[in-house]
Amino acid sequence: MSRNIYILTLFGFFAINVFTVQARSIPENSIKSILNDPLNDDHRKVLHAITGYRHRFEQSANFKALRWALGDEQTAGLCDLCDIGTPLIRLLLELNDTTLIDEAVNLFCREYILLDENVCLGAAHEYIGAVFQVLELAPLNNRQICSLAFECQPQTDFPIFSWNVTFPDKPKPTPQPPQPPSPSSPKLNILHLSDIHVDFSYKPGSQADCSQPLCCRGGQPVPGHTGAGFWGDYRNCDIPFWTAQALVKYASQAEEFDFIYYTGDLPAHNVWNQSRADQLYSINTINSMLATVFPNKTFYSAVGNHEAAPCNLYPTPNIRTDNISWLYEALADNWIRLGLPADTRDSILNGAFYTALVRPGLRLISLNMNYCTSDNFWLIINSTDPLGQLQWLIGWLQYAEDHEEKVHIIAHQPPSSCLAAYSWNFYKIVNRYENTIAGQFFGHAHAEELKVFYDEVDTQRPVSM
Numbered sequence: 468m469s470r471n472i473y474i475l476t477l478f479g480f481f482a483i484n485v486f487t488v489q490a491r492s493i494p495e496n497s498i499k500s501i502l503n504d505p506l507n508d509d510h511r512k513v514l515h516a517i518t519g520y521r522h523r524f525e526q527s528a529n530f531k532a533l534r535w536a537l538g539d540e541q542t543a544g545l546c547d548l549c550d551i552g553t554p555l556i557r558l559l560l561e562l563n564d565t566t567l568i569d570e571a572v573n574l575f576c577r578e579y580i581l582l583d584e585n586v587c588l589g590a591a592h593e594y595i596g597a598v599f600q601v602l603e604l605a606p607l608n609n610r611q612i613c614s615l616a617f618e619c620q621p622q623t624d625f626p627i628f629s630w631n632v633t634f635p636d637k638p639k640p641t642p643q644p645p646q647p648p649s650p651s652s653p654k655l656n657i658l659h660l661s662d663i664h665v666d667f668s669y670k671p672g673s674q675a676d677c678s679q680p681l682c683c684r685g686g687q688p689v690p691g692h693t694g695a696g697f698w699g700d701y702r703n704c705d706i707p708f709w710t711a712q713a714l715v716k717y718a719s720q721a722e723e724f725d726f727i728y729y730t731g732d733l734p735a736h737n738v739w740n741q742s743r744a745d746q747l748y749s750i751n752t753i754n755s756m757l758a759t760v761f762p763n764k765t766f767y768s769a770v771g772n773h774e775a776a777p778c779n780l781y782p783t784p785n786i787r788t789d790n791i792s793w794l795y796e797a798l799a800d801n802w803i804r805l806g807l808p809a810d811t812r813d814s815i816l817n818g819a820f821y822t823a824l825v826r827p828g829l830r831l832i833s834l835n836m837n838y839c840t841s842d843n844f845w846l847i848i849n850s851t852d853p854l855g856q857l858q859w860l861i862g863w864l865q866y867a868e869d870h871e872e873k874v875h876i877i878a879h880q881p882p883s884s885c886l887a888a889y890s891w892n893f894y895k896i897v898n899r900y901e902n903t904i905a906g907q908f909f910g911h912a913h914a915e916e917l918k919v920f921y922d923e924v925d926t927q928r929p930v931s932m
């Protein structure tokens with residue numbers, strides 16, 4: 468048996484394994500064909516069945532629909548991949564044969580996915596270590612993992628994901644809907660910057676509609692297509708540095724701001740090929756530019772999902788094999804240089820969340836929502852209030868209530884991007900402290916939109932946004 472056929476057999480073996488173990492979670496069509504013709508003599512058939520998954524990817528408008536590239540998008544293809552891939556990887560782990568693993572990855576990238584092979588290999592190379600670890604350490608079965616990672620089944624089906632924050636033993640004050648201030652009240656102007664995503668490899672004139680998730684970085688435009696524009700391009704591209712610089716310079720001259728909310732995602736979307744050094748270069752370079760353009764302005768910063776390398780993976784302290792301190796140290800230096808009080812450092816080093824008093828009576832709380840999203844695979848090992856961040860938030864909201872402060876919350880991902888239990892707990896907190904939370908400001912969506920929170924009992928009554 469050639470090596471390739473052996474791996475194909477493995478894939479087929481999984482598919483059947485998947486079917487018997489997790490019948491409910493398996494999409495019908497592809498599995499049916501395997502069932503009708505189980506692995507006996509004709510390995511080609513198995514190959515065809517599995518390449519059925521490939522068509523799911525072809526359906527997606529763009530490879531950007533891949534979750535790790537975009538963050539928010541759901542695709543059926545990912546669930547298929549998870550259902551097939553999870554038992555596959557668990558089996559490879561059990562076999563513990565690194566050459567076999569390499570070959571499986573290579574074969575997979577070559578045969579099974581309509582994705583630029585280099586992108587696939589690059590992503591596999593970046594993520595496979597973490598994925599293996601997570602599958603080894605997670606106390607979950609395959610269905611639970613796919614539910615948590617890609618919401619393939621409702622998370623509420625699994626009691627293991629349910630947890631509750633605890634509130635101080637103080638009754639909720641009577642709700643006081645906000646009143647518009649008198650026109651003569653003093654005002655603060657706030658600039659909100661988010662998701663700058665600068666591509667330092669941007670090349671004007673290069674191919675803007677390439678087969679990778681991020682383009683405008685090289686290659687000749689196809690005949691009949693125009694090349695990447697000088698200032699940017701609405702096809703699959705991030706912006707060049709000079710555009711980011713010109714934009715914020717213009718903003719700084721056009722209006723007077725008192726301070727800035729700055730909610731993360733500085734690096735570009737070439738997530739299949741990013742190193743820690745790349746991310747640090749982006750963070751340091753963009754922040755130095757901002758410090759020059761806005762001298763003496765305080766930036767209240769929050770961390771995005773793209774600052775880590777690999778993107779989205781923010782290990783919690785219970786993970787022994789990875790450590791995010793390299794990033795949090797850089798963020799603490801950068802954020803304090805951009806105006807945060809020096810006493811936020813310890814909190815930033817701990818988890819890249821902190822609180823600071825903006826003005827007497829106005830407190831800012833910056834959250835690290837990478838500890839809430841399913842994109843952060845480390846949470847599959849333990850998703851219960853990572854680093855106790857929500858409990859910490861309650862502590863500060865109670866402090867603010869006791870001291871008659873109002874609070875602005877900033878963060879990168881909105882709570883609608885969180886794992887279900889996290890999102891519900893967040894909702895409960897916003898309900899309890901509706902008089903104290905005066906506003907919430909998020910990034911990540913790449914769209915201007917409002918999200919409204921409603922009372923948990925009187926679901927017609929808005930309480931926050």
Ligand SMILES: *[C@@H]1O[C@H](CO)[C@@H](O)[C@H](O)[C@H]1NC(C)=O
Pocket residue numbers: 563
């Ligand atoms: C896998 O094999 C390596 C040696 O190649 C060994 O050191 C390691 O302990 C093995 N891991 C498991 C889980 O068996």
Ligand SMILES: *[C@@H]1O[C@H](CO)[C@@H](O)[C@H](O)[C@H]1NC(C)=O
Pocket residue numbers: 585586588589740
């Ligand atoms: C990753 O980027 C480096 C340059 O930073 C380049 O040499 C390499 O070819 C890239 N790899 C892939 C898979 O794109």
Ligand SMILES: *[C@@H]1O[C@H](CO)[C@@H](O)[C@H](O)[C@H]1NC(C)=O
Pocket residue numbers: 629630631
């Ligand atoms: C969390 O609280 C809800 C009610 O608010 C309750 O139904 C659920 O059982 C609680 N879960 C745990 C794990 O305590």
Ligand SMILES: *[C@@H]1O[C@H](CO)[C@@H](O)[C@H](O)[C@H]1NC(C)=O
Pocket residue numbers: 762763
């Ligand atoms: C920045 O603040 C320092 C000290 O507070 C002051 O001397 C300097 O003129 C300020 N620079 C600008 C550009 O406002």
Ligand SMILES: *[C@@H]1O[C@H](CO)[C@@H](O)[C@H](O)[C@H]1NC(C)=O
Pocket residue numbers: 783784785786787790791792
């Ligand atoms: C990560 O590294 C920092 C500094 O190097 C260290 O203080 C911390 O204990 C490490 N965390 C883990 C979980 O190993």
Ligand SMILES: *[C@@H]1O[C@H](CO)[C@@H](O)[C@H](O)[C@H]1NC(C)=O
Pocket residue numbers: 849850851852853854855
């Ligand atoms: C998960 O993390 C929470 C909070 O960090 C901790 O209280 C809990 O014991 C952990 N659960 C497990 C199973 O390790």
Ligand SMILES: [Zn+2]
Pocket residue numbers: 662664732911912913
């Ligand atoms: Zn973004």
Ligand SMILES: [Zn+2]
Pocket residue numbers: 538732771772773879910911912
């Ligand atoms: Zn983001």
